Amino acid sequence: MPSPRIRIPGSIAWDDLRTELHVPVDFPAEVLAEAAAAASAPRLPDTDLTSLPFLTIDPAGSLDLDQAMHLERDGSGFVVHYAIADVGAFVSPGTALDAETHARGETSYFPDLRVPLHPPVLAEGAASLLPDQLRPAVVWSLHLDATGELQTTEVRRAKVRSQRRLEYVGVQATIEAGTADEALMLLQEIGTLRLALARARGAVDLPTPEQEVTDGADGRPCLAYRAPVAAEAWNAQISLLTGIAAARLMLDGKVGLLRTLPPADEESVASLRRSALALGLPWPEGTPYGDVISGLDPAQPAAAALLTLATRLLRGAAYTAFDGAPPAQPLHSAVAAAYAHCTAPLRRLADRYVSEVCVALCAGQAVPDWARAALPVLPEEMAAADKRAHEIDRAIVDLAEAVVLAPRVGETFQAVVVESGPKGGAVQLTEPAVRARCEGANLPLGETISVRLEVADPSTRKVSFRAV
Secondary structure, eight states: OOOOOOOOOTTSOHHHHHHHTTOOOSOOHHHHHHHHHHHHSOOOOSOBOTTSOOEEEESTTOOOOOEEEEEEEETTEEEEEEEEEOGGGTOOTTSHHHHHHHHHOBOEEOSSOEEOSSOHHIIIIITSOOTTOEEEEEEEEEEEOTTSOEEEEEEEEEEEEOOEEEEHHHHHHHHHHTOOOHHHHHHHHHHHHHHHHHHHHTOOOOOOOEEEEEEOTTSSEEEEEEOOOHHHHHHHHHHHHHHHHHHHHHHHHTEEEEEEBOOOOHHHHHHHHHHHHHTTOOOOTTOOHHHHHHTOOTTSHHHHHHHHHHGGGGOOOEEEEEESSOOSSOEETTTTEEOOOOSOTTTBHHHHHHHHHHHHHHHTOOOOHHHHHHTTTHHHHHHHHHHHHHHHHHHHHHHHHHHHHGGGTTOEEEEEEEEOOTTOEEEEESSSOOEEEEESTTOOTTOEEEEEEEEEETTTTEEEEEEO
16 A cells, blocks of 8 residues: 655654654765765666657656656557666665665655655666656566557666656646647556456555645644545556566566565455445455455545455565575465566665566576575565554654644544444544544444544644544
8 A cells, every 4th residue: 555645834843753763864974975976977778768758757746756658559559668767777786875775675755855765866866767867777668468468578778868757637637638648648548458457357456545734724734635646546557567577577587576465365355345235335246355445435434444444455565585486475466466566766675676687587697696695685674664664654644633633632523433343443534634543332333423532642643532
């Protein structure tokens, strides 16, 4: 599931939270020096693909641009050219810079700043696929048939130059207005085809809205939910396609690093179906749970409750390294295919190694010894980074909710019960957009009830309601 991206008025002391969570904001001087030297002299490959009109699509304000795409028709099918920032052109194994990335694992996001995996001179500068800049990249050329199914894969290092930097909302607006060019119309067409294939495979997409905090008209902060636009889903399908292609290459080559998630057991799915039927949500016998969950509207109370319960079926994601025999369980059940992280190397350590493995395998060459040697330790390093990221995201959400609600302790709200048990549950408010614990045994799951705000303490980041 995507991490929440939260904007909060600058009056909150986020530095205190970073200190409490031991998040390293500054880079050591040696690391900064190595990054600056690498930024001034990247290793540029011989292959030149600067003639391809690549473009990037990212959230507004992003500078760490990992991915650029060029889409084209190929007879009745398509070719997806996906350029991924080549971090390996800047980071040499065994250096202080390399060691620092292993310590961090991934970029951390706070409302007031990013704590990047790489120094900004690389992450937001020389390695980022910014427009009109010559950049080294790992370029995937993925040939699809008319239905969007992957037919062949080629991956190689090349020089690229992105020509346009676009944002999701703008892309969506031009498509809806009918003014989008061929490249963006192909994104919609290919993305829609890939979404249909994902549903046919049994992939699961939790349609959970992001929480967003802004300044209200009265000067007080306010929380709201933001649903992603369709262009984000189409763009995500290009990344997922590439991750599936990478997994196939590595499984065929008998070496690599997969992102895995065990399938939900039958009893857990059956329990979720019983909850759905109890909430009055249709779930025809034999319908895969992914089809049911992906079609829910989180704005509906019963659906919001079921989505909360469904997250339990998607626990256990991990990185799985192998060298020789493939893993006993190679699948990512939410993707409903073997899958690898490979499209965000500026923000996630594992992706750099997957790129190195896949480039070597596609060229028929040996995987570099330094990359092969790192594979067994990467799952543990990435697990620690993932745990830290979840702790950060949870602390940010908890603090935001406590700050917004602090002046309203004692007030009564209407809320949907999204969790229920003998020792209490959880409720979701629409206004403000808050989800928090609620005291009261066996609350009516999926129903709207009145709750009183008992606690909203920014110092402890605790929010608690009580059913009334």
